[in-house]
Amino acid sequence: MKKLTFLLLLILIALTACSYDSANPASSQDNDKKAAEQSAHSSATEGDSTKEEVPSSFSFTYKGQQFEVVYYYKNFLEYIEKAEQQHENLNGLYIETIINPIAEERDVRLSKGWGFGTPTQPDLLAEYLQSLIDNQDTIHKLIVDSLKKSADKLQPGADKTIFVLPANPEDKDVMESVVGVSAFTWNENFISLQIAPPFFNESSLKQAVAHEYNHTVFFENNEKSYTLLEYVLIEGKADTFAKIIYPDIQMPWSEFSSEENESQTWKVLKENMTSTMPSIQDDFFLGNTSKGLPQWANYKIGNKIMESFIAENPNISIDDWTDMPANEILEKSKYAEKH
Known part of the structure; x- marks a missing residue:
């Protein structure tokens, strides 16, 4: 756990927000290039003084539509760090650092039935999170490309925000069955994506983003209660x-x-x-x-x-x-x- 603490401290010290907002749809290629530059990162190890950049958020405009992709990693790093000192209070820590901030910011009621159970293996959660950070460029490109392809086929009206989170390692059986990606559309504005790196492939993420995008457009004009x-x-x-x-x-x-x-x-x-x-x-x-x-x-x-x-x-x-x-x-x- 000492090595884990050291790594987490390095990451937290170097934490930077990667956001970019363009009002010009024609500059989407430039946006992608800047996004790649902003989300680039290097390894942080005990013997390496190079600090790692942890992605935070990225905003872009496409076809006059506003999108934001939020990499919700900082809060998970905080949870992991505190979990080392307060292992007997994991549920409270998780509600405080993960559940409540999302619920309050997005005005949704998160249910543990949808993959938001308290992670009780912080070491393994840290490995999941590090893998997402290491593969940030690939994950980011897949999400943005899928959003743009979706908007090409079905133009939305409301702004869209996509939260990207590590899956709970204890949900490994479920996450394996869904090929490493669990996604949920909370309303016309908000999608959550949970990724389990051990079972992840690119196809599952692309499909999930397009699938959930269709839900958000449906919810723009329809109630979320149904037969x-x-x-x-x-x-x-x-x-x-x-x-x-x-x-x-x-x-x-x-x-x-x-x-x-x-x-x-x-x-x-x-x-x-x-x-x-x-x-x-x-x-x-x-x-x-x-x-x-x-x-x-x-x-x-x-x-x-x-x-x-x-x-x-x-x-x-x-x-x-x-x-x-x-x-x-x-x-x-x-x-x-x-x-």
Whole structure:
């Protein structure tokens, strides 16, 4: 832990904010170049006097739209440093240094059910964080490129802020299943991305950013409370949007393992379309063997309905189907008639 403390102190001393704001969309290439220069860093070791720059935030304007990417690393460094001295108070420290600052700044209520449980292995969390810092240039480029590709296809209105955080090492099983990236859209302005370096690949981050971007645009014009059918199709729309941008990326939750799985999922959905019960939505996300529902059934069936919709309505624009009511999507997809 002494070596870890030394490293953390070096990083904290050298902590600098990397932000840049351009009002000119035509200068996006210059923005990227400056971002790369600002986020460049060197290794800090016990025998090296070169101080490491830790990324903080980066703002840019693209097509008249404002984006900010916040690398939420400083607060995690503070949590790790304090955790060494107050191991018996990890939960309180985590709420104080991580949960409350985000919640207050972004006006959201963070739930531990969405990957915000208290990390109890500060050494391993420090390794995660250091890996993110070491790979900052790659991560930054992937996020910015995906945001721009998304905006090219679907122009947003509200400003977008993306928080990048290390995942909790104790969530390793879940993070491995989602290929190292867990993402959540809190409202039309705010996305959180949690990255687990041991399981991370570039495709998962690109797909996640595009997927969540579609959610933010949907939330600009729609309420964030919905029936089971709406719950299913919001994920189907976002996955379809991401596949349009990255057609070669196939995520593990996209497809049913068998026609029987699909048939049973459709049966349960058909019987509960208008339900707003959290329990049935959880069944569709987590899976429920007693009902014949696989894990991530909401994504799988949402994708299938959207595939049918696109095939039946190739001329309806992304803008239009992103905002289109779920029951209209289902009707125009003719999915029910085919199954």
